[in-house]
Amino acid sequence: MGGLQLPRSLASRPFTVVQGREAGLRLPELRSRRLHAPTRGVRAASAPTTVRDRAAAFAVGMPDDAAFSHVSAAQLLHLPLPSALEPQVLLDVTRPTSMAQIRRAGCRGHRGLERREVIDVDGLRVVGLADTWCDLGELPAAEFGVDDLVVVGDVIVNRLAPDGHAALRAALEGRIRPRGKARLAEALSLVRVGSRSPMETRSRLMFHRAGFPEPALNADVFDAHGGWLLEGDLVWHRHRVIGEYQGSDHASRKRRSADSARSGLAGDEQYTVIEIYAEDVYGRARRRTLLRRFARAMDLDPSTLQIE
Numbered sequence: 001m002g003g004l005q006l007p008r009s010l011a012s013r014p015f016t017v018v019q020g021r022e023a024g025l026r027l028p029e030l031r032s033r034r035l036h037a038p039t040r041g042v043r044a045a046s047a048p049t050t051v052r053d054r055a056a057a058f059a060v061g062m063p064d065d066a067a068f069s070h071v072s073a074a075q076l077l078h079l080p081l082p083s084a085l086e087p088q089v090l091l092d093v094t095r096p097t098s099m100a101q102i103r104r105a106g107c108r109g110h111r112g113l114e115r116r117e118v119i120d121v122d123g124l125r126v127v128g129l130a131d132t133w134c135d136l137g138e139l140p141a142a143e144f145g146v147d148d149l150v151v152v153g154d155v156i157v158n159r160l161a162p163d164g165h166a167a168l169r170a171a172l173e174g175r176i177r178p179r180g181k182a183r184l185a186e187a188l189s190l191v192r193v194g195s196r197s198p199m200e201t202r203s204r205l206m207f208h209r210a211g212f213p214e215p216a217l218n219a220d221v222f223d224a225h226g227g228w229l230l231e232g233d234l235v236w237h238r239h240r241v242i243g244e245y246q247g248s249d250h251a252s253r254k255r256r257s258a259d260s261a262r263s264g265l266a267g268d269e270q271y272t273v274i275e276i277y278a279e280d281v282y283g284r285a286r287r288r289t290l291l292r293r294f295a296r297a298m299d300l301d302p303s304t305l306q307i308e
Contacts, residue, residue: 004029010025010045014056014057014060015043017030030043038054039106040061040105052076052124063099063102069113070094070110073127079152080151085144092107094112099111117130134168134171134178141183147205150191150201157191168188172184197245207234212298213236216232216235221235229265230262230266236298241271241294243275243276244276287308295307
């Protein structure tokens with residue numbers, strides 16, 4: 001600390017000015033620029049860098065009835081967010097409606113905590129999964145659209161299975177005139193158990209909006225004798241077609257070799273395996289080409305589909 005010696009009890013954690021005084025620090029030491037001030041009335045030996053560390057520092061100076069919510073809760077709960085929201089500087093903090101909204105630099109205050117579940121996450125009070133999903137629906141549609149809500153919803157129902165859908169529905173029905181209700185209701189109808197990554201969810205939504213039959217998610221594929229062959233990301237058993245999303249974790253030579261072997265096994269059983277890439281989902285020309293390829297493999301008439 002460049003000459004400023006902190007008591008051992010304070011050296012490794014954020015602390016309030018009052019706690020510093022009680023530990024023997026003088027006011028000039030507590031005002032020293034060699035200490036970091038994460039928020040009003042709080043000091044720390046070093047500046048917090050992660051969302052969790054920032055939240056822990058803020059929590060020291062917050063009322064006991066407050067909890068982290070909205071985007072901050074999503075980050076603390078490790079829910080997938082659009083990249084534009086990930087570097088968010090402000091921390092979202094919610095209190096009961098009967099209490100004053102928190103107003104301090106570095107955070108955004110909300111009220112209504114009495115209608116939300118609060119859980120413990122690494123010692124922090126955080127709004128629970130289902131209520132955080134509803135809170136994300138309050139964000140502007142340009143920042144957090146229906147597909148973003150479905151991505152998060154898929155993660156939550158997997159974590160809360162087998163009661164995930166019921167938890168999301170109960171959280172939404174428990175809100176009084178929530179902002180974003182129409183988006184949340186549409187997203188809830190599209191949430192499914194089984195997706196294992198955001199891009200698997202976005203791939204599924206691409207097929208849904210084009211009018212394809214709904215695939216089984218991360219489903220087992222068996223040979224003609226009932227022996228297990230593989231697990232496919234998106235599987236249309238009746239059409240004997242498998243869609244495999246190829247993320248960055250498939251880039252290594254070893255993984256590509258394994259993928260090739262799996263495709264060969266599937267082909268031996270008259271399954272067609274078609275790879276899907278991010279560019280196929282986000283690029284219009286690539287998307288149209290891919291969807292037409294799937295339609296041919298499934299013997300579907302492209303004219304009956306919404307391929308755009």
